[in-house]
Amino acid sequence: MATRDPIRMFRDYLRRKGLRCTAERDEIVQALQRTSHHFRVEDVVADLAARGSSASRATVYRTVPLLVEAGLLCVGDALPGGEFTYEFVHGRDHHDHLCCLRCHERIEFAERGIELLQIDVARHHGYRLVGHHLDLFGICPKCQALEQGGG
Numbered sequence: 001m002a003t004r005d006p007i008r009m010f011r012d013y014l015r016r017k018g019l020r021c022t023a024e025r026d027e028i029v030q031a032l033q034r035t036s037h038h039f040r041v042e043d044v045v046a047d048l049a050a051r052g053s054s055a056s057r058a059t060v061y062r063t064v065p066l067l068v069e070a071g072l073l074c075v076g077d078a079l080p081g082g083e084f085t086y087e088f089v090h091g092r093d094h095h096d097h098l099c100c101l102r103c104h105e106r107i108e109f110a111e112r113g114i115e116l117l118q119i120d121v122a123r124h125h126g127y128r129l130v131g132h133h134l135d136l137f138g139i140c141p142k143c144q145a146l147e148q149g150g151g
């Protein structure tokens with residue numbers, strides 16, 4: 001399945017929202033393509049600074065929520081101090097995770113009912129939801145079988 005050009009995808013999103021497409025915003029999307037799998041906003045700021053980009057730290061921080069809403073980024077883990085990690089997903093289908101606490105297996109799932117409930121919760125608190133990160137923790141079937149075998 002061909003993924004769309006992320007710069008074009010973001011420009012389309014900005015136009016739909018009535019926001020300006022700028023060289024700085026293009027440079028931020030280019031920087032995302034160079035990021036490691038899970039990154040912090042400061043990593044993008046440092047990457048752009050090292051390349052002499054004119055995108056300021058404030059611009060990067062303001063642009064990240066737009067990138068989440070445009071479906072280019074998803075929010076990863078919350079870090080101590082209230083920061084988050086992000087993952088560049090360039091429009092791949094959204095999924096959440098089920099994680100085994102024993103063997104650290106992570107499986108992906110998508111459940112429409114859960115997705116819709118989250119939108120309701122955000123709305124209830126007056127938020128416009130731009131993204132979410134959901135991990136369910138448990139013991140996988142293999143590890144449960146080992147438990148029963150006395151392992």
Ligand SMILES: [Zn+2]
Pocket residue numbers: 094095096115132134
């Ligand atoms: Zn989800």
Ligand SMILES: [Zn+2]
Pocket residue numbers: 100101102103104105139140141142143
């Ligand atoms: Zn397991």
